[in-house]
Amino acid sequence: MFLSEKTPLLAVDIGTHSIKMAQMSGSKNKFELMSFSIMPLKEGCIVDGVIQQPDEVVDTLAKMIKVEKIDTKYAVASIAGEAVIIKKIRVPVMTEAELTENIQKEAEQYIPFDIDDVSIDFQILESKGKRSEDEQKDGTMEILLVAVQRDMIDSRIDILYDAGLRPAIIDLDVFAMVNAFELGADSSTREEEAIAVIDLGESFTHLNIMQDGLTAYTRDIPFGGSFCTSKLMSKFDMPYKDIVQLKLGAIPSEIKSDEVVEVIVQSFEKILVEIQKSFEFFSTTSNSQVDRVLLTGGGALIAGVENLFSHHLKTPVEILNPMKGIKVNARNFDQDTIETMGPLSTVAIGLAARRFDYQ
Ligand SMILES: Nc1ncnc2c1ncn2[C@@H]1O[C@H](COP(=O)(O)OP(=O)(O)OP(=O)(O)O)[C@@H](O)[C@H]1O
Ligand SMILES: [Mg+2]
Numbered sequence: 001m002f003l004s005e006k007t008p009l010l011a012v013d014i015g016t017h018s019i020k021m022a023q024m025s026g027s028k029n030k031f032e033l034m035s036f037s038i039m040p041l042k043e044g045c046i047v048d049g050v051i052q053q054p055d056e057v058v059d060t061l062a063k064m065i066k067v068e069k070i071d072t073k074y075a076v077a078s079i080a081g082e083a084v085i086i087k088k089i090r091v092p093v094m095t096e097a098e099l100t101e102n103i104q105k106e107a108e109q110y111i112p113f114d115i116d117d118v119s120i121d122f123q124i125l126e127s128k129g130k131r132s133e134d135e136q137k138d139g140t141m142e143i144l145l146v147a148v149q150r151d152m153i154d155s156r157i158d159i160l161y162d163a164g165l166r167p168a169i170i171d172l173d174v175f176a177m178v179n180a181f182e183l184g185a186d187s188s189t190r191e192e193e194a195i196a197v198i199d200l201g202e203s204f205t206h207l208n209i210m211q212d213g214l215t216a217y218t219r220d221i222p223f224g225g226s227f228c229t230s231k232l233m234s235k236f237d238m239p240y241k242d243i244v245q246l247k248l249g250a251i252p253s254e255i256k257s258d259e260v261v262e263v264i265v266q267s268f269e270k271i272l273v274e275i276q277k278s279f280e281f282f283s284t285t286s287n288s289q290v291d292r293v294l295l296t297g298g299g300a301l302i303a304g305v306e307n308l309f310s311h312h313l314k315t316p317v318e319i320l321n322p323m324k325g326i327k328v329n330a331r332n333f334d335q336d337t338i339e340t341m342g343p344l345s346t347v348a349i350g351l352a353a354r355r356f357d358y359q
Contacts, residue, residue: 014156191213197210206221228302
């Protein structure tokens with residue numbers, strides 16, 4: 001499909017907890033927010049990244065399109081979870097065209113699904129345009145292999161069509177996160193610095209470690225905020241909406257805040273152990289350390305989460321809010337809402353920006 005830079009595209013992030021929709025205008029480094037909205041999905045619509053109740057998801061998305069008066073037909077959406085394999089592998093040195101022909105054969109051994117059921121993509125990794133010494137020595141080169149189960153792609157495409165949209169690009173959450181980060185990347189970022197962007201979602205914790213502007217390691221850890229919500233619900237007898245407020249630090253006087261903090265800390269332990277393991281794997285394979293952590297997603301709104309992560313990971317932690325990297329006109333948006341919702345928008349904003357790479 002031909003897309004020019006002027007073709008308006010709607011970014012749709014279909015998450016387990018909510019759908020986020022964003023549209024931006026402008027061009028690289030000069031983006032402006034045109035629309036942004038979030039609508040929660042009913043529990044059970046999406047389980048472990050798999051759409052279980054497509055009609056509910058379509059209705060919610062169609063409602064959002066109507067409320068926001070979106071007239072754009074083309075959409076960019078994304079996929080995450082265990083149906084996605086992203087791996088650095090070594091293959092014999094060849095041209096991009098040759099690799100396109102041979103990728104299926106080269107990738108087969110790294111993919112735990114039937115090769116005929118996956119859609120494969122790759123990126124030849126060259127840092128700063130020159131091949132590493134290893135490549136010159138053993139006649140191999142490093143590539144980033146991306147394989148996604150076709151069913152997952154098809155189910156997202158069906159949702160978009162049924163909501164009246166035309167799918168133009170299907171991307172990955174972890175790549176959208178990198179793009180969202182780059183929108184606001186400050187000039188103090190050192191090139192060799194390893195930065196971990198961690199999206200604390202409802203059912204997944206998406207992790208992407210970047211180095212030299214490339215994805216060096218990525219993983220979707222299969223648990224997230226819902227674990228914390230259910231732990232709080234079993235401890236405190238309160239309605240769901242009040243439990244969400246507890247997480248954000250709005251604690252009623254009859255409840256001891258220490259008890260809330262204790263449950264939140266416990267529920268993050270499992271996630272932190274997995275993140276720590278990923279960091280160790282990254283250190284041994286790359287001979288470097290993660291220098292900085294950026295937290296985003298709904299979990300980044302939880303009171304005190306930065307300190308909890310920096311304490312466990314012994315690494316400086318900041319909150320990533322991609323809205324800070326784009327122009328948001330105060331006449332069209334409520335600044336406070338945009339400021340607080342910022343971390344929830346990361347994947348949607350990253351998708352909205354990423355489409356400009358596909359020219
Ligand atoms: N103002 C808010 N609006 C919506 N969710 C919020 C808000 N504040 C905190 N949260 C929490 O954020 C979490 C949802 O995060 P997020 O929206 O990033 O997940 P998701 O993208 O829907 O899920 P996933 O990426 O795992 O599929 C929930 O646990 C919810 O309690
Ligand atoms: Mg998400």
